[in-house]
Amino acid sequence: MRADAQRNRERILDAAEEVFARHGAAASTEEVARRAGVAIGTVFRHFPAKDDLLTAILKRLLARLAEDAAALGGADGLHTFFTRLVARAAARRTVVGLAGVDVPEAVGRLGDAVGELLRQAQAAGTVRRDVQRPEVMALLVSVCQGALHGGWDEDLQARTLAVVFAGLAA
Amino acid sequence: MRADAQRNRERILDAAEEVFARHGAAASTEEVARRAGVAIGTVFRHFPAKDDLLTAILKRLLARLAEDAAALGGADGLHTFFTRLVARAAARRTVVGLAGVDVPEAVGRLGDAVGELLRQAQAAGTVRRDVQRPEVMALLVSVCQGALHGGWDEDLQARTLAVVFAGLAA
DNA sequence: TAATATAGTGAGTCTGGACTCATTTTGCTA
DNA sequence: TAGCAAAATGAGTCCAGACTCACTATATTA
Structure with missing residues (x-):
């Protein structure tokens, strides 16, 4: 290349x-070209x-998140990751949950990284042992979307x- | 009329x-006319x-939810409402969080109804007293969106x- | 039932935005 | 630096879908 x-x-x-x-997935390709x-x-x-463009963005985004998560650990790793992500979603309208686009491997890697944070938090006694990965991921995605669309302020995020x-x- | x-x-x-x-807000008006x-x-x-159509739907939907909420109460009212709403969101893709559309009064009434459920749950000792309305609403919206987009099964909803x-x- | 305002109809217009391609430019290699 | 394949360009095509309007149909009322 x-x-x-x-x-x-x-x-x-x-x-x-x-x-x-900024403008959601409905923004025009023209606009993207102009800005680039x-x-x-x-x-x-x-x-x-x-669609290929959307998929590529999402892939890159997920890969970065997985990297971030992998770099954390210990008793508060999960907490830190969760908080950071929500703050980021609330601040800039990061592309989350693009309808119809799915990138199984990238999602899988992020899931693995979060699962590892969960394991460590449980080992450290910070998190209940009967909590499992799926609901942690579900909450993560949900709260990010909420913060994203709702435009939560810092106080609401924290609460x-x-x-x-x-x-x-x- | x-x-x-x-x-x-x-x-x-x-x-x-x-x-x-079924198809998201991008579905065509033609399709709506055909089905009607x-x-x-x-x-x-x-x-x-x-946009007027989208707004009207959202208004009606919120009004119905507020009615539902108002009909509940007691120690488990909030729990029941929350659970029911998430199940509904996961089952059919109810229109939630239409970007750009806002209907302040309708949202306000729903908020009031949920606030009342919260008050009752706190009075009954089911919910902590330092929890406030905004974060309950935030969680409600978030989890519904998560269930909606993620297509959670019943087990995941419960967990x-x-x-x-x-x-x-x- | 006649008069008429109100409502319904659907072919047609118009626009924005995805996508193409003939032409021009540019990085690379020998 | 000549030659050329790879890449960039952007005017133009095409189409889906929002919205219009001249005309027809019908509920209502006197």
Whole structure:
């Protein structure tokens, strides 16, 4: 792959993340191209259909989250990850839950990373032992979506997470 | 308002609720008209813009929920309402959180009804006293959205709600 | 039942946005 | 630096879907 192609691909992904985050998945490809500083044809060269672009963004996003999660650990790892994620979702409208787009492996890796945080929290006695991965993931996604669409302020984030963590606590 | 107009208005709202619930807010007005058994012009006579239709549905939905909530009460009222709502969201894709559409009064009334359930649950000693309305609403919306998009099965719904209610418990 | 305002109809207009492709530009290699 | 394949360009095509309106049908009322 030529160097300019590589560079433009990254630029397009960055621009798309920004644009779709701000205006939702209905934002136009034209807008993405403009923000990336390339012609619309270039976007379609890299991502033949709009869906491919959405999928690519989501994949990258999930990969980054999994990395973040993997870098944490200990008694408060889960708590830290959860809190950080919600704050991020509330602040910028990160692309979450794009209807119809699914990227099983990427979701799987994130799930594994969160599962590991859960295991450590349980080992440290921070979280009840009968709690399982699926409901932790479910809560994570739910609260992020809530914060995302609801535009929660910091106080509401804190209060809501406090309830969730009281529920998880040993 | 003429009798046929009244009848068609209801039909259109029912059809729209069904269609948007199934295919999301991006579904076409044509489809709504077809399901309602009226011409597309009729839909636009009642609701000049698509947004008006979406708003009307949301208003009706929120009003119904507020009614449901108002009919409950006692120590387990909040729990019952919460559980019922999540199950409903997971089953049919009820229209929730339509971007850009807001109907302050309707949301307000639902909030009041939920607030009353919270008050009663606290009076009965089912829920901690330091929990406040905003975070309860936030959790409600979040979990519904999660269930909606995630297509949770009954088991996952139960486990997730168990964590939330453990967090709320006195 | 006649008069008429109100409501319904659906072919047609118009627009935004996804996607194409002939042409031009550019990075790479020999 | 010449040659060329890879990449970029952006005007143009195409279509779905929101919305219109001239006309027809019907509920209501006197």
